[in-house]
Amino acid sequence: MAITPADDYLIHQTPYPIDRVATSDRNFYDRYFFNGYSPDGDIYFALAMGQYPNLGIADAAFSIVSDGRQRVVRASRRLGPDRMATTVGPIAVEILRPLHQLRVSVAPNPYGIQADLTFTARSLPVEEPHFFRLAGNVPVMDYTRMTQHGAWSGTITVDGRSYAVEATTWWGSRDHSWGIRPVGGRDPRGAPPQQPPQFFWNWAPLNFPDLCTLYTVSEHADGSRWHQSGAILTPYPHATITEADVAYHLTFQSGTRWLQTATITLTPPAGEPLQITFQPLYPFLMKGLGYGDPKWGHGMWVGEDVVDGTEYRLDTEEPLQNLHVQQVSRVRAGSRQGLGVFEIIVLGPHAPTGFRDLLDPAP
Template sequence: MIPTIAPLTDADELLNHQIVNTHATVGSADRAWTEKVWFALARKDGALQASFGLGKYTNRNVLDGFAGVQIGTQQRTVRASRVLRPRIEDLSVGPLAYEVVEPFKAIRITLAANAVQPIAFELTFTATMPAFFEKRDALYAAGRAASDVIRYHQAGTVSGWIEIDGTRHAVDPDEWFGFRDHSWGIREHVGKDPTDLVPGNIGATGGSKAGQAYHFNWLVSRIERPDGTSYDLAYYFRDFGGDGPPEFFSGYINESDGTQIPILHLYPEIAYRKGDKGAMSGRVTAIVAGKGKSVVERLFEIEALNPEMGFRLLPGMYGPWKDQIHGSFKGEDFLDGECVDDVNSPDKTAENYRWQIRDRPIRIREGANSGYGDMESIIIGEYPGVTLV
């Protein structure tokens, strides 16, 4: 082995190299470098929900992931982590597995029977829309690139089965919908903060939420017209205070032929449930360019499919949970999980604001057009357009 060249992988047979090294390494030495996939899958009647995520942290030598199901207020989650090398091309960790059946057409995700929770599934996501990029998410804090991530999302149907406590539920694609995303780059909140760095709440950084009104609202959707064509409203809205343009905004109306229509400005007016800050209903005004210097307002209405549903991502290591966070070393072969009987308990929300982050299945309408979507959100303080009910 040559010390300046990483080992060969199967991908190195292809003519796809982007840096002067093999596919066993990446072009940045930053330990926050992450490549992740995520799935949010739900029945159209809001009765059952499944979630899955897998993360590869090349510079941390870690592969981890989570999978789980929710019925009513009960969420069961399984987490797994392992050392990445030498199995660098193996996209499985413990009972979790991710398989590309056909690129951008079909993906299979698996949660095998395991020792920590009585749940399992084998689900195939089949795309119903092209994959669409969001705007690059770049953020500098304390002189460092804290975030430099690109992400695409995709809408689809779901088929297969889910087993809970020994009962198998068939997953019919006509009764289910789903979304997935795939992101890579330098990401925030990867691993535990080093103890010898200045804490993020000291000095002016974009990542501190202390004492400020804050609204994070992320939406992906698929909307059908009466003529059978489809499109989606997709946006990422993140802001402190509510004065002027948001700190970060990415928004597009994406057509099924691949066209992306940029949203110039977006105003979400969402009613959240007071106890657990779950999105209940609301409307989103999207302003897009018209002819010449004119603009067009498009109004979208949203409502929760089931007020109790919304798979929490904190137990999936999206933030500190049980002294865990995604990307951190948890041992050579780690597996755990739990059952939370009432994910909507106000005590959970009060304990950690990141408990608010959930995959909330919604119905979305624009005039006569309707469809389904997934919304994630965080609310802190009093923010314009936000109401608590």
């Protein structure tokens, strides 16, 4: 344990310095996620950064899709004691004004991607209901997540080609989550799982000119829900949050577990339901941010101060080997038109959508 700059703030939650978290669980993490898209949806970018105090690792990745290619630069390092050091390799996150404005940047690197971007909140932050899930009697998820919609400004450069990002038209969202979920590879301790893997996950933050919405659903194989939340938000300067019940209807591309169409309904306690339809444009592969990557997965040790990059051709990626995607989508709610993502994982059986086995595809 060590005294670090964070200890100068009146934020302590335990009798220890900030570099020591309250639990010894190896899977404790603290993580940023950001995404953004051009007004026509043709360009999509995302950044993630995580700290894993009980593994001693920090990692980050920035990924951008354009012209059917998904480019990635990623980095990993030893965490060290200073939890406020939010730079990993060339990738950095800076809080300019908490809950209102943050800066993300990617310094020059061998993989041809640079960025200097400012996220300015369009909406109030939404504290989603607490996530808690057991595998048998073992907690595998126990965390909090905050989601917020925003506008982007700045520049992105890929192989010398620069994109001017303007806050009037480039929107996106971010989240910050912390707690316990599986990181750092499979924990070899304890009894093996009794049940085959199953995970049904939906998450959709959307931006419209005069509205922002959030939808999330997680269900067991029989369709019973272990987590759900919905929110309808009016943007600043008159920002409000209205919680909503959620429902969905999904169809899937033949031979895949990727969406063909989606309709979600947000029903507030008073007023009319808001029905939103999705036109998926293309998938963003979440492995580009470390989700499920066998080497660059979250909290995986790859060495001291390592920087790496890769590229995926979206038209050649196998959907059943890429279950975890964010499908960049045009969306419509009545006369409103907007943009956003529908993040989805359907692993194993799920009765409401007709999947019966580990990886059977849609007919």
